[in-house]
Amino acid sequence: MDVNLGRIVITGVAGRMGATVREGLRENVGELVLFDREPVTADSDNETVHEGDINDLDALQKAFQGADAVVHLAGRPDEAPFDELLDANVKGTFTVLEAARRTGVRRVVLAGSNRVTGGYPIHHHVFPDEPPRPDGLYGVSKVAVEALGQMYADKFGLEVVALRIGSFETEPTETRHLATWLSPRDCVGFVRAALTTDNVTFAAVYAVSANARRFWDLTAGENELGYRPVDDAAGFAPGFPDDDPFWHGGPQGGAFASPESTLPHLPE
Numbered sequence: 233m234d235v236n237l238g239r240i241v242i243t244g245v246a247g248r249m250g251a252t253v254r255e256g257l258r259e260n261v262g263e264l265v266l267f268d269r270e271p272v273t274a275d276s277d278n279e280t281v282h283e284g285d286i287n288d289l290d291a292l293q294k295a296f297q298g299a300d301a302v303v304h305l306a307g308r309p310d311e312a313p314f315d316e317l318l319d320a321n322v323k324g325t326f327t328v329l330e331a332a333r334r335t336g337v338r339r340v341v342l343a344g345s346n347r348v349t350g351g352y353p354i355h356h357h358v359f360p361d362e363p364p365r366p367d368g369l370y371g372v373s374k375v376a377v378e379a380l381g382q383m384y385a386d387k388f389g390l391e392v393v394a395l396r397i398g399s400f401e402t403e404p405t406e407t408r409h410l411a412t413w414l415s416p417r418d419c420v421g422f423v424r425a426a427l428t429t430d431n432v433t434f435a436a437v438y439a440v441s442a443n444a445r446r447f448w449d450l451t452a453g454e455n456e457l458g459y460r461p462v463d464d465a466a467g468f469a470p471g472f473p474d475d476d477p478f479w480h481g482g483p484q485g486g487a488f489a490s491p492e493s494t495l496p497h498l499p500e
């Protein structure tokens with residue numbers, strides 16, 4: 233890919249996806265700004281580190297000065313007490329979008345989640361414009377993430393792409409991943425496409441590999457971002473039982489959609 237993406241900020245760069253996205257974008261950027269509350273080290277001349285919290289508007293504005301785009305990955309990536317999700321995912325995303333507005337950043341790529349629709353049954357093929365059906369409090373927080381992105385696009389003209397990320401793993405580790413896997417290569421592909429596509433105001437698309445057993449639409453991603461994923465979890469299917477109860481029906485979120493996954497996080 234022979235394109236210079238300019239100055240790109242990655243929040244949450246010290247995390248699992250951050251490392252892959254950083255590596256994947258490195259060749260195509262003028263400068264990478266690495267933002268996380270955890271320590272990060274610059275590996276090359278075109279990397280700058282900003283240690284800080286995504287709820288610190290001043291710290292974000294300093295990091296966003298002169299940036300062409302922000303890839304916002306920082307947040308709480310799983311079920312948690314609602315206050316923590318509100319703080320990390322909802323308020324954190326609001327603060328990132330607000331810092332982007334104030335500093336004139338053109339585009340923000342948001343880490344949404346497939347869990348915004350994890351309550352739909354596995355036999356239902358979901359399109360991104362269907363109503364949300366979150367499978368837990370985390371999914372609810374990611375519905376709010378998308379809503380904030382839509383509002384900042386409509387009201388303030390930011391270009392926002394919300395990627396409904398599947399299960400980001402080196403390779404599938406459980407049956408559900410045969411449907412939900414997002415390979416590292418496709419992860420980078422979706423993020424690059426979200427940064428380079430033309431004429432986007434707001435788009436919410438599933439970022440999942442081309443898994444034969446997926447239950448999410450890929451055409452919106454292809455139409456809006458021009459990206460068609462290349463990997464397929466089917467090659468790993470022999471490692472998992474065909475008769476796994478996951479395939480008998482039930483919600484796409486699998487165990488994440490069970491009461492047990494949320495009950496420990498509810499107030500006493």
Ligand SMILES: NC(=O)c1ccc[n+]([C@@H]2O[C@H](COP(=O)([O-])OP(=O)(O)OC[C@H]3O[C@@H](n4cnc5c(N)ncnc54)[C@H](O)[C@@H]3O)[C@@H](O)[C@H]2O)c1
Pocket residue numbers: 243244245246247248249250267268269270284285286287304305306307308309310320324343344345346396397398399400401
């Ligand atoms: N990994 C997946 O399969 C998956 C699936 C769907 C969505 N997502 C979303 O993608 C994003 C990245 O996921 P991940 O798996 O890399 O998560 P991760 O937990 O590995 O990384 C998150 C990073 O964000 C940083 N962070 C958290 N709160 C912060 C704050 N307040 N200020 C500054 N930095 C903060 C953490 O230090 C960490 O480095 C998350 O928003 C997650 O919800 C991930």
